[in-house]
Amino acid sequence: MNQTRTLAIDIGGTGIKAALLDDAGSMIGERQRVPTPPKPVSPEDLVRAIDEVAAPLGTYERVSVGFPGYVRDGRVITAPNLGTDALAGFDLQSVLAEHLGKPVRVLNDADVQGFGAIKGQGLEMVLTLGTGAGTALFRDGEILPHLELAHHPVSGNKTYDQYIGNAARKRKGKKAWNKRVAKVIDILREVVRFDHLYIGGGNAKDITFPLPPDATIVPNTDGLTGGIRLWQKDPTAYAAADAPGGGAAAEPEGAPARNQVP
Structure with missing residues (x-):
């Protein structure tokens, strides 16, 4: 039986990663990485970087993208670590599908990582x-x-x-940063009442304190392997993640819709 190969892309603030996945979500070959273009990242720069990271990987039949910001129906609403002003309203999903000639699904990067980490x-x-x-x-x-808790106040005026x-990790040092992460875990437990918390991302490796039983560090590669789940369900199932309350996705005030790379 022929495998359907998925190009999984994880867009980060400093690097863009990509890998090919088989039908089970396992990586085929080596993961690729290129630096994220300098902020503010334009739509043209973003598509060019995706071309670059995908080039060594060979052929694929479909694409999954984890994007670091708020995404609705494949369209960028916010991109705080790439440049919201440059990307707001950009229909990344449609543009990539036309550019690559393959079906594309785009979701927030933490959502995609979750698909690779959770037990269900x-x-x-x-x-x-x-x-x-x-x-x-x-x-x-x-x-x-999807809730952009990252932009909600957590301590004083700090989000x-x-x-x-x-930036806080570099400025405060690892010891103080670890204390902050421990505090955030306690806050999230009180607010969300989760059964289990999965901690990922490039800086998860810098956690030095003993985690409580209801928290686990997961591999950063989950941000890629979780991409297979975007193709294992009806795409309308992700409307809940894209648009709270359901209904059509609203554009940010004053943001033009951009359906092509300038």
């Missing part, structure tokens, strides 16, 4: 630690509406991004 039991939460902080929620394996993002 109870209320499971994902916390990603990278350039910023990302979150995703799942109930019995089903994705719940989660500002409190435990990479």
Whole structure:
């Protein structure tokens, strides 16, 4: 039986990763990585970088993309670590599908990582630690509406991004940063009442304190392998993750729709 190969792409604030997945979601060959273009990242720069990271991987039949921001129906709403002003309204899903000549599905990167990490039991939460902080929620394996908790105040006037993002880790040092991450885990437990928390992202490796029994560090590669789940269900199943409350996705005020690369 012929395998359907999926090109999985994980767009981050500092690097764009890609790998080919087989039907089971296992990687075929080596993962590729290129630097994320300098901020603000234009649609043209983003598509060019995706071309570059995918070039060594060979042929594929479909594409999954994890994007670091709020995405609705494949269209970028916010992209704080890439440049919202440059990308808001950009229909990444449609543009990539036309550019690559393959079907494409785009979802928030923490949501995609969650698909690679969760067990599908109870209320499971994902916390990603990278350039910023990302979150995703799942109930019995089903994705719940995406909330950009990263931009909600967590300590004084600081958002989660500002409190435990990479800039804070560098500025405060690992010891103080670890204390902050431990505090955030406690806060999320009180607010969300998760059954289990999965911690991923490039900075998860810098956690030095003993994790509680209801928290686990997961491989960063889950942000790629989770991409297979985007093709294992009806695409309308992800409407809940894209648009809280259901209905059509609203454009950010004043943001033009962009359906092609300039």
